Amino acid sequence: xxxxxxxxxxxxxxxxxxxxxxxxxxxxxxxxxxxxxxxxxxxxxxxxxxxxxxxxxxxxxxxxxxxxxxxxxxxxxxxxxxxxxxxxxxxxxxxxxxxxxxxxxxxxxxxxxxxxxxxxxxxxxxxxxxxxxxxxxxxxxxxxxxxxxxxxxxxxxxxxxxxxxxxxxxxxxxxxxxxxxxxxxxxxxxxxxxxxxxxxxxxxxxxxxxxxxxxxxxxxxxxxxxxxxxxxxxxxxxxxxxxxxxxxxxxxxxxxxxxxxxxxxxxxxxxxxxxxxxxxxxxxxxxxxxxxxxxxxxxxxxxxxxxxxxxxxxxxxxxxxxxxxxxxxxxxxxxxxxxxxxxxxxxxxxxxxxxxxxxxxxxxxxxxxxxxxxxxxxxxxxxxxxxxxxxxxxxxxxxxxxxxxxxxxxxxxxxxxxxxxxx
Amino acid sequence: xxxxxxxxxxxxxxxxxxxxxxxxxxxxxxxxxxxxxxxxxxxxxxxxxxxxxxxxxxxxxxxxxxxxxxxxxxxxxxxxxxxxxxxxxxxxxxxxxxxxxxxxxxxxxxxxxxxxxxxxxxxxxxxxxxxxxxxxxxxxxxxxxxxxxxxxxxxxxxxxxxxxxxxxxxxxxxxxxxxxxxxxxxxxxxxxxxxxxxxxxxxxxxxxxxxxxxxxxxxxxxxxxxxxxxxxxxxxxxxxxxxxxxxxxxxxxxxxxxxxxxxxxxxxxxxxxxxxxxxxxxxxxxxxxxxxxxxxxxxxxxxxxxxxxxxxxxxxxxxxxxxxxxxxxxxxxxxxxxxxxxxxxxxxxxxxxxxxxxxxxxxxxxxxxxxxxxxxxxxxxxxxxxxxxxxxxxxxxxxxxxxxxxxxxxxxxxxxxxxxxxx
Numbered sequence: 001x002x003x004x005x006x007x008x009x010x011x012x013x014x015x016x017x018x019x020x021x022x023x024x025x026x027x028x029x030x031x032x033x034x035x036x037x038x039x040x041x042x043x044x045x046x047x048x049x050x051x052x053x054x055x056x057x058x059x060x061x062x063x064x065x066x067x068x069x070x071x072x073x074x075x076x077x078x079x080x081x082x083x084x085x086x087x088x089x090x091x092x093x094x095x096x097x098x099x100x101x102x103x104x105x106x107x108x109x110x111x112x113x114x115x116x117x118x119x120x121x122x123x124x125x126x127x128x129x130x131x132x133x134x135x136x137x138x139x140x141x142x143x144x145x146x147x148x149x150x151x152x153x154x155x156x157x158x159x160x161x162x163x164x165x166x167x168x169x170x171x172x173x174x175x176x177x178x179x180x181x182x183x184x185x186x187x188x189x190x191x192x193x194x195x196x197x198x199x200x201x202x203x204x205x206x207x208x209x210x211x212x213x214x215x216x217x218x219x220x221x222x223x224x225x226x227x228x229x230x231x232x233x234x235x236x237x238x239x240x241x242x243x244x245x246x247x248x249x250x251x252x253x254x255x256x257x258x259x260x261x262x263x264x265x266x267x268x269x270x271x272x273x274x275x276x277x278x279x280x281x282x283x284x285x286x287x288x289x290x291x292x293x294x295x296x297x298x299x300x301x302x303x304x305x306x307x308x309x310x311x312x313x314x315x316x317x318x319x320x321x322x323x324x325x326x327x328x329x330x331x332x333x334x335x336x337x338x339x340x341x342x343x344x345x346x347x348x349x350x351x352x353x354x355x356x357x358x359x360x361x362x363x364x365x366x367x368x369x370x371x372x373x374x375x376x377x378x379x380x381x382x383x384x385x386x387x388x389x390x391x392x393x394x395x396x397x398x399x400x401x402x403x404x405x406x407x408x409x410x411x412x413x414x415x416x417x418x419x420x421x422x423x
Numbered sequence: 424x425x426x427x428x429x430x431x432x433x434x435x436x437x438x439x440x441x442x443x444x445x446x447x448x449x450x451x452x453x454x455x456x457x458x459x460x461x462x463x464x465x466x467x468x469x470x471x472x473x474x475x476x477x478x479x480x481x482x483x484x485x486x487x488x489x490x491x492x493x494x495x496x497x498x499x500x501x502x503x504x505x506x507x508x509x510x511x512x513x514x515x516x517x518x519x520x521x522x523x524x525x526x527x528x529x530x531x532x533x534x535x536x537x538x539x540x541x542x543x544x545x546x547x548x549x550x551x552x553x554x555x556x557x558x559x560x561x562x563x564x565x566x567x568x569x570x571x572x573x574x575x576x577x578x579x580x581x582x583x584x585x586x587x588x589x590x591x592x593x594x595x596x597x598x599x600x601x602x603x604x605x606x607x608x609x610x611x612x613x614x615x616x617x618x619x620x621x622x623x624x625x626x627x628x629x630x631x632x633x634x635x636x637x638x639x640x641x642x643x644x645x646x647x648x649x650x651x652x653x654x655x656x657x658x659x660x661x662x663x664x665x666x667x668x669x670x671x672x673x674x675x676x677x678x679x680x681x682x683x684x685x686x687x688x689x690x691x692x693x694x695x696x697x698x699x700x701x702x703x704x705x706x707x708x709x710x711x712x713x714x715x716x717x718x719x720x721x722x723x724x725x726x727x728x729x730x731x732x733x734x735x736x737x738x739x740x741x742x743x744x745x746x747x748x749x750x751x752x753x754x755x756x757x758x759x760x761x762x763x764x765x766x767x768x769x770x771x772x773x774x775x776x777x778x779x780x781x782x783x784x785x786x787x788x789x790x791x792x793x794x795x796x797x798x799x800x801x802x803x804x805x806x807x808x809x810x811x812x813x814x815x816x817x818x819x820x821x822x823x824x825x826x827x828x829x830x831x832x833x834x835x836x837x838x839x840x841x842x843x844x845x846x
Contacts, residue, residue: 016479050499056439057503058510065509068517069502072495076473079492080480086488087481094491098521099566143522 002167003125004029007039007135007157012172012231013077014044016084021232022172023084026130030090035125037164039135039157040081042073063108067137067147071097074134074153082132092130095121097137097145102156104138104146111138111146113155116163133160154215162222169224171211172231177238178203178210180406181254185397188407192238192252197226199252200240202349202383216240250352250359251404254397257345260290261318262375262387263311263325267335270307277332278309281324287317291345291378291385306335310376312387315341343375344393347385348400360384366403372396425590426548427452430462430558430580435595435654436500437467439507444655445595446507449553453513458548460587462558462580463504465496486531490560490570494520497557497576505555515553518544520560520568525579527561527569534561534569536578539586556583577638585645592647594634595654600661601626601633603829604677608820611830615675617662620649622675625772625806639663673775673782674827677820680768683713684741685798685810686734686748690758693730700755701732704747710740714768714801714808729758733799735810738764766798767816770808771823783807789826795819 006026013019022038029036042050050069054061061069078094085092097104100121104111124131135153138146148155154171161169176191178200183189195203197220204213210228219226219240229237268274275294282289292311313321318341326337353359360377363384367374372395376387388396401407429449436442445461452459465473473492477484484492501517508515520527523544527534544554558576561569571578577594584592600614601623618626620643627636633651642649642663652660691697698717705712715734736744741764749760776782783800786807790797795818799810811819824830 016476019480053439053499053503054506057442057506061506062509065502065505065517068505068519069499072498075495075498076476076492079488080476082488082491083477083480083484086485094488096491096568145519 001033003035003037003164005037005039005157005161005164005166005169006172007153007170008041008172008231009153010041010044010047011174013040013081016080019043019077019080020084023081023088023090025172025231026085027088027090030130037121037125037131037133037160037166038081039133039153039160040074040077041135041153042070043077046073046076064144067108067145070147071134071137071145074136078132078134082130085130085132090130091128092132093124095131095133097134097156098139098143100133100160102133102138102159104140104148106140106142106144106146108144108146110149111140113138113148113159116159118160118163121160121164152212152214154212155218158215158219158222158224158226161224162218166224168227169219170227170229170237171215172229173210174231175210175228176230176233176235177228178240179253181397181401182256185256185394186254186401186407189401190407190409193236194239194241195252196244196351197240197242198382199349199351200226202347202380203253203255211240244351248352249350249404249406250356251348251350251406252352253349254400254404254406255347255349256393256397258390258393259315260312260343260345260387260390261315261321261339261341262343263313263318263321263337263339265309265325265329265334265337267306268309268329269333270305274307274332275309278325278328278334279311281328282313282321285320285324287313287321287324289313291376291387293376293378312343312345312376342390343387344390345385345387346393346396346400347383348404349383351382353384354381362403363400366399367396370395370399372399424456426458426460426587428460428462428580428584428587428589428592429595430576430593431464431595431654432576433464433467433470434597436463436504439503442466442500442503443507445504446511446513448595448654449508450511450513453553460544460548460554460556460583460589461504462556462576462583463497463500464558464576465493466500469496469499487567490531490568493570494557494560494568497559501555501557508553508555513553514551515555516547518554518556520557520579521562521566523556523583525556525561525582527563527571529563529565529567529569531563531567531569533572534563536561536571536582539582541583541586544583544587575635575637577635578641581638581642581645581647581649584647585641589647591650592642593650593652593660594638595652596633597654598633598651599653599656599658600651601663602676604820604824605679608679608817609677609824609830612824613830613832615661616659617664618675619667619774620663620665621805622772622774623649623663625770625803626676626678634663667774671775672773672827672829673779674771674773674829675775676772677823677827677829678770678772679816679820681813681816682738683735683766683768683810683813684738684744684762684764685766686736686741686744686760686762688732688748688752688757688760690729691732691752692756693728697730697755698732701748701751701757702734704751705736705744708743708747710736710744710747712736714799714810716799716801735766735768735799765813766810767813768808768810769816769819769823770806771827772806774805776807777804785826786823789822790819793818793822795822 082092082094103115135156179189181189226240290312295308372392374386378385505515505517526538558579563569602612604612606612649663713735718731795815797809801808
């Protein structure tokens with residue numbers, strides 16, 4: 001007898017047949033007495049079709065009109081799903097963004113939800129209806145249709161769950177949960193029953209793209225229990241929650257990204273503001289900078305200290321970033337700029353490592369045993385990231401997955417490993 | 424410097440290229456200083472695509488959700504046309520039905536407009552923008568999306584013109600105006616510069632389907648000057664107005680319908696309520712009955728008078744209507760039911776015939792000269808309809824077109840014919 005918000009993405013509602021399947025799934029929850037709010041995306045391919053129409057009119061379409069256009073995609077899905085539900089005897093009613101209303105700011109194409117008036121939804125739920133809400137869209141203070149940006153349907157679902165004080169927000173996807181790492185790399189990667197928001201954020205931003213980061217942040221902020229499930233196959237999925245599991249493993253998962261590039265400025269005079277002077281132009285060019293390291297390398301006998309800066313960018317941004325960096329390096333009297341584009345990043349993620357001191361040591365030993373050279377290291381409370389040569393990446397992920405017993409259930413891990421880790 | 428409401432139907436906006444053409448046409452009006460509100464339909468074929476999606480979900484979809492679905496069609500067009508206008512330097516802003524708002528009743532699928540709040544539109548027009556409004560849709564008192572029924576975009580345009588007190592409402596179609604009769608039947612049929620609402624209603628309901636009857640009625644009621652024009656070719660079109668032209672011809676046009684069928688009940692006891700008893704079941708079956716004639720035919724020596732009823736229905740409804748009628752005839756003691764399905768209807772239409780007594784006589788003479796037999800006659804103040812064998816229909820239309828000089832301009836007609844007609 002829970003209140004559940006469920007979100008089905010474009011692939012899950014990609015055809016009338018699939019929409020019928022979604023209706024059957026929802027019926028299962030209604031039959032056991034749950035109240036259900038469903039958030040849906042546009043049918044798979046529909047958004048691309050609409051974007052193509054706009055492109056035919058001309059490049060750079062006005063953003064307000066683009067939102068009017070794109071919001072029709074979800075509107076089609078809510079009507080069809082409501083019809084499919086009623087067809088199988090489940091009372092249902094559709095809501096566009098403005099009908100809820102989901103109030104957003106006026107930033108067309110990337111609007112942020114400001115508030116949700118849940119009164120109308122509650123009334124329909126109380127009347128025994130399933131409320132089918134268009135994801136990805138809102139209404140601005142000036143009564144204009146807005147969109148939350150592509151993939152924003154996850155955010156709609158979480159925001160609705162928060163506004164309705166729902167018991168759970170379920171995101172149905174094409175995977176059956178969050179895994180310890182990518183099963184394509186490690187065959188015995190294991191589905192996690194539970195993971196914390198912090199861990200999920202680190203996993204997501206590092207490449208395990210199951211959920212929109214923005215939706216996870218939002219869910220964490222409002223304490224909305226979030227569950228990732230497969231849209232067709234049955235199963236419990238992975239619950240993303242504020243609470244840490246009683247028997248929490250040290251490491252929950254291993255994330256990785258392939259296409260990294262490394263840039264180093266060598267022999268920079270170590271003055272206040274020098275980091276900003278070097279990285280500022282790169283940020284202004286909208287190039288995302290990831291790991292940043294600084295080492296003092298200067299000759300202590302000279303008048304001023306020299307320092308080295310190293311950071312990583314996405315490989316696609318390497319050439320442009322290097323150009324900007326060389327210009328800045330020259331202006332600020334640095335010795336030289338070096339870089340390489342054959343690197344990857346591997347990260348251990350887990351709230352358990354907060355209380356286990358030697359995780360890094362065990363990580364480095366596992367990699368050393370495989371003769372893998374570490375080029376950069378960066379740590380946070382719940383994450384240790386290393387940069388290594390790309391060709392070693394998969395070997396590293398497998399070695400770490402095994403070293404931290406991620407293929408075993410947490411109970412086994414605890415009894416077997418925790419004492420050892422605390423020695 | 425006029426305020427003009429323009430309506431472009433599905434064919435006129437059937438592709439992005441055509442939408443660009445519409446934008447160019449609108450630009451012409453803006454360039455000469457007019458304020459323009461544009462009403463558009465869904466792109467040709469789009470409504471059928473949406474209906475097909477709903478059909479795939481199941482027959483008889485819930486009407487509320489059907490409106491949510493269908494209203495996306497116009498929403499796509501308003502955004503694309505607004506983009507196309509801005510692309511060529513014409514400032515424009517789109518409006519869905521609820522954004523205007525166009526307030527309707529809650530009869531989904533066939534809603535009626537109750538009121539239009541023109542304040543928001545006026546503000547955008549005053550700011551120099553073209554307002555692009557979705558036709559065919561409104562918002563109900565309970566905040567639901569409604570549709571006005573297929574083809575309701577004409578009504579939207581007329582209602583907006585009335586609310587805005589526009590100088591003219593222009594309906595762009597695939598014909599360049601209203602003709603004296605169908606040019607496919609009479610080669611020298613002539614485009615009318617002007618026609619009255621009454622005449623237009625008779626012409627439209629009799630088969631010259633250029634405009635939605637409902638829109639013409641609405642325009643007549645609110646005195647909105649309505650102009651029918653070709654969406655691509657230039658030209659003045661036909662102005663439909665309250666005012667009669669100074670030099671008004673007797674007959675403005677000839678309308679006709681092919682697929683008629685005639686049903687006659689012979690020898691019905693002439694009791695009060697007998698017409699309802701016979702025709703009631705047919706009306707209840709949603710079969711439209713057109714011309715109804717009654718002749719007393721009974722033997723005056725018998726105890727009660729006998730009467731004959733004759734009426735016409737659409738040929739597709741003939742079998743069902745005959746079945747219902749035979750049952751009713753039997754119950755009420757009628758002698759027999761006869762019928763035929765090879766008939767057509769031809770009508771002379773013109774406000775000028777109000778003041779010309781012998782129009783009917785001239786009509787019958789023209790038909791007699793061609794040896795065409797008249798089977799039924801029905802008249803109103805501005806219309807004379809006859810039913811005849813279908814095979815004579817085209818000959819009759821041509822004979823009448825020539826007899827009333829419809830191929831000549833009104834001035835010529837007047838000087839030549841009016842005195843003769845009034846002899």
